[in-house]
Amino acid sequence: MKSEQQLTLAVSEERWRQAQEWEAAFWRSQNPAPAQTLTARAKRLVKRLLGRTSASPGDDWNHWWAEKFDGYRVLPQRMERAIELGCGPYTNIRLIAEGRQMNEVWCSDPLVEHYLTFEERWLGQAWRRGTVEVDDHPIEECPFESDSFDLVVMINVLDHVRDALECLRQAARIARPGGWLVVGQDLSNAEDVARTGEDAGHPIRIDDATLDAALLPEFEAVLHRVLTREEGRNPEAHYGTYLFLGRKKAEGHPA
Numbered sequence: 320m321k322s323e324q325q326l327t328l329a330v331s332e333e334r335w336r337q338a339q340e341w342e343a344a345f346w347r348s349q350n351p352a353p354a355q356t357l358t359a360r361a362k363r364l365v366k367r368l369l370g371r372t373s374a375s376p377g378d379d380w381n382h383w384w385a386e387k388f389d390g391y392r393v394l395p396q397r398m399e400r401a402i403e404l405g406c407g408p409y410t411n412i413r414l415i416a417e418g419r420q421m422n423e424v425w426c427s428d429p430l431v432e433h434y435l436t437f438e439e440r441w442l443g444q445a446w447r448r449g450t451v452e453v454d455d456h457p458i459e460e461c462p463f464e465s466d467s468f469d470l471v472v473m474i475n476v477l478d479h480v481r482d483a484l485e486c487l488r489q490a491a492r493i494a495r496p497g498g499w500l501v502v503g504q505d506l507s508n509a510e511d512v513a514r515t516g517e518d519a520g521h522p523i524r525i526d527d528a529t530l531d532a533a534l535l536p537e538f539e540a541v542l543h544r545v546l547t548r549e550e551g552r553n554p555e556a557h558y559g560t561y562l563f564l565g566r567k568k569a570e571g572h573p574a
């Protein structure tokens with residue numbers, strides 16, 4: 320029996336919203352709202368003015384992914400327009416952008432408004448400085464023009480979405496011909512699903528054959544690896560980890 324038969328690539332709007340509630344609560348627990356007393360606010364303001372914030376950018380395995388992608392070193396030094404889809408509260412693009420010139424950086428996530436309230440984190444600070452723009456559409460309803468980004472990043476997102484194949488189509492659509500796509504993804508097979516059961520925050524289970532079928536016709540792979548179960552972040556739940564970094568072919572297949 321083929322494993323894909325038991326994998327879930329799309330769920331109902333209601334199931335997706337439940338997962339997003341779980342997701343928002345998880346990040347809120349790491350970022351409790353700061354005290355709003357006048358004294359607390361004044362202290363924060365003084366610290367910020369003195370440049371003495373204890374701000375930490377936060378990290379959701381972003382350094383781990385960066386290491387697995389060899390520090391993203393094959394990506395060009397200059398890129399006009401870049402976007403991270405499902406950027407989360409801490410983002411991977413903050414690490415990709417380090418030492419690179421990007422003129423327009425978008426961070427897109429349906430929970431982005433919520434993440435901007437995490438005052439001390441990189442995303443909120445970059446947005447307030449005007450160095451990133453934000454968008455709150457789910458990837459399935461991506462509003463951006465086709466062929467318009469030099470770099471599209473989608474790491475650790477596809478098992479959270481409503482429709483994984485539509486998200487892959489949208490990510491491919493908005494990359495420009497010759498532009499770069501970075502996809503990082505925990506992988507599940509039927510045995511993983513049977514062993515771990517229902518997972519509130521991860522409605523989708525996807526495997527490497529499905530990702531290859533969506534990406535390889537449209538992108539020239541430059542880095543294309545599947546890490547073993549033991550090399551992954553959660554060996555109990557995932558038989559592998561998908562790492563893909565590729566360039567969009569000039570004559571990509573129509574979506």
Ligand SMILES: C[S@@+](CC[C@H](N)C(=O)[O-])C[C@H]1O[C@@H](n2cnc3c(N)ncnc32)[C@H](O)[C@@H]1O
Pocket residue numbers: 339342379381404405406407408409410411427428429430456457458459473474475476479480481482
């Ligand atoms: C585990 S977090 C990962 C965040 C980030 N990519 C990272 O690696 O730090 C998954 C993110 O996917 C977002 N997400 C869930 N469904 C989505 C959808 N349909 N479109 C875009 N983002 C979605 C969630 O809101 C959440 O911020």
